[in-house]
Amino acid sequence: MSTEQNVNDRRSVAWVTGAGKGIGRAVSLELARRGWCVCASARSIDDLERLANEAQYLSGQILPFPLDITDREECDRVFRRISDQAGLPELAILNAGTYVRFAAAEFTATSFERQIAINVLGTVNCLEPVMRAMIAARSGRLGVVSSVTAYRGLPLASAYGASKAALSNMCEALRPELERFGVLISVIHPGFVRTPLTDKNDFPMPFIIEAETAAKRIVDGLERRNFEIAFPRGFVFLLKLARLLPDPIYFWLTRRLIS
Numbered sequence: 161m162s163t164e165q166n167v168n169d170r171r172s173v174a175w176v177t178g179a180g181k182g183i184g185r186a187v188s189l190e191l192a193r194r195g196w197c198v199c200a201s202a203r204s205i206d207d208l209e210r211l212a213n214e215a216q217y218l219s220g221q222i223l224p225f226p227l228d229i230t231d232r233e234e235c236d237r238v239f240r241r242i243s244d245q246a247g248l249p250e251l252a253i254l255n256a257g258t259y260v261r262f263a264a265a266e267f268t269a270t271s272f273e274r275q276i277a278i279n280v281l282g283t284v285n286c287l288e289p290v291m292r293a294m295i296a297a298r299s300g301r302l303g304v305v306s307s308v309t310a311y312r313g314l315p316l317a318s319a320y321g322a323s324k325a326a327l328s329n330m331c332e333a334l335r336p337e338l339e340r341f342g343v344l345i346s347v348i349h350p351g352f353v354r355t356p357l358t359d360k361n362d363f364p365m366p367f368i369i370e371a372e373t374a375a376k377r378i379v380d381g382l383e384r385r386n387f388e389i390a391f392p393r394g395f396v397f398l399l400k401l402a403r404l405l406p407d408p409i410y411f412w413l414t415r416r417l418i419s
């Protein structure tokens with residue numbers, strides 16, 4: 161389906177990044193089921209075409225807008241195309257991200273930089289044009305996908321955790337500022353979700369949920385205008401409790417994860 165076809169201006173427009181697989185794909189389908197016109201971005205055009213076809217019989221629609229979020233100029237260009245062809249997004253879910261585990265002995269600035277480039281700077285590359293347009297329009301909703309790893313440092317996730325903590329802190333800083341312009345920003349803290357990203361993991365993933373369940377939690381939370389959307393509840397409760405632990409007890413626990 162080309163982006164020129166089937167654009168229905170009467171539908172509210174959403175922009176979802178990382179829409180080709182996993183959580184972003186499930187969120188796009190959930191939004192289309194609820195009647196949204198979803199502008200779906202990822203690098204793989206094949207994934208986006210398949211997604212658009214799958215949405216054909218839903219009440220909304222999905223339009224592919226391929227994009228590499230690490231390219232700032234491309235982000236600006238794609239955002240302009242979305243606004244021209246589908247309309248200014250009322251909702252943007254900045255979800256594209258990556259996760260690479262590495263031990264302290266394998267730590268390199270290059271591998272750290274790669275995760276920051278995609279998870280933090282890539283998200284910010286998309287945030288800039290959409291946030292600017294929403295501020296000018298005095299309305300809009302933004303959802304940034306972070307992770308429960310943002311709560312406290314976890315072994316083997318020094319780069320990933322740092323990248324997600326940066327996003328969570330950024331959202332917390334922006335929330336009151338954006339409210340003054342009628343723009344709402346939410347931070348999304350998923351626990352383990354079954355996706356191509358976690359399919360690579362060879363360790364137990366407690367409380368893991370399906371991407372479709374995660375998508376419903378995300379869209380419901382955004383509709384309720386919550387600041388933090390965190391799930392699954394049991395895992396989030398335990399990790400928030402861990403934030404209150406004194407360092408010696410926390411490190412006693414995290415040492416056991418790598419023993």
Ligand SMILES: NC(=O)c1ccc[n+]([C@@H]2O[C@H](COP(=O)([O-])OP(=O)(O)OC[C@H]3O[C@@H](n4cnc5c(N)ncnc54)[C@H](OP(=O)(O)O)[C@@H]3O)[C@@H](O)[C@H]2O)c1
Pocket residue numbers: 177178179180181182183184201202203204205207227228229230255256257258259278282305306307308349350351352353354355356357358
């Ligand atoms: N799964 C979990 O358990 C979990 C838990 C907490 C947080 N999260 C977060 O949730 C988000 C989605 O995770 P997921 O598990 O659904 O991952 P996934 O299955 O690997 O899907 C990631 C999506 O992001 C896209 N993407 C990656 N790099 C990109 C880039 N440079 N430019 C544009 N698109 C890019 C990928 O498509 P292309 O490769 O085609 O570009 C793909 O569509 C991530 O931010 C992740 O950190 C996941």
